[in-house]
Amino acid sequence: MFSLMVLPAFALSQKTVNLYIVEGEVNESNGFVPYFTFSTTGSFDSSNAVLRFDLGEVVTFNVKNETDFTCAFSITDHGQIEGIPMGETQSITVTFSQEGTFLYEDPFNDHRALGLGGMVVVSDFSGPEFYGVFTEHDEEWINAIADGGVYDKRTYSPDVFTINGKGFPRTMFDTLAMIMGHVGDTIRIHITNAGQMYHFPHFHGYHVKIIEASKHDHYVGWIKDSFGIAPAESMTLELVPDKPGRFPVHNHNLVTTTYGGNYPGGMMMHMFIYE
């Protein structure tokens, strides 16, 4: 029976992921900025869950909205849930049939500016992989969006900048973004801009090859040390270190290397490369 031969393989590749839309806060020098993220546990973590799947996996996402307003859920190029009323759970099943780095978010109104943007990686790569979701936080927008208030879209002035929900030096303790490897390794770095403004990662010490860019198609194949990543864009980068050393990766728009007005902070991560 043909179907009996197919069924076990299909069942093996099935997976379920529970996501909770939860509220917390990021801590900065002047106090706390409210911040919403997608969590896999139901308790707040300032890092939106980075979700990595093997090529060909079939995944059901059960998304529970624990806020007190209507949310939604989408994965770039893979579909969306239109509306999730407060307190409810809705599901979507996705087949991941292409390798890549994808933004997932709450696409409802400007909800991504609440913090609700993360990364899905579909990969068959077996070497070291690292992940950075770049986001900025504007307290006025967040309060207005969350409370149904009014905000001026022309005056976006975030003063907290994070990678995976952490500002430097907390990025140094983030195993997702703390790039470690050896000379000659082939390392993959996945980046997503979940913010509202362009970001400009700059790699000190090395060049990286852009192997996928969801908006800047013409970047693919370029070997660069700095480039722009558009809002809602995702990229996959390849790093083959040619020398040992410790080098930063920071955002070249220098305001983003502050955190609550303090420098150094914000969007800065590090590479530790060994002999």
Ligand SMILES: [Cu+2]
């Ligand atoms: Cu630099």
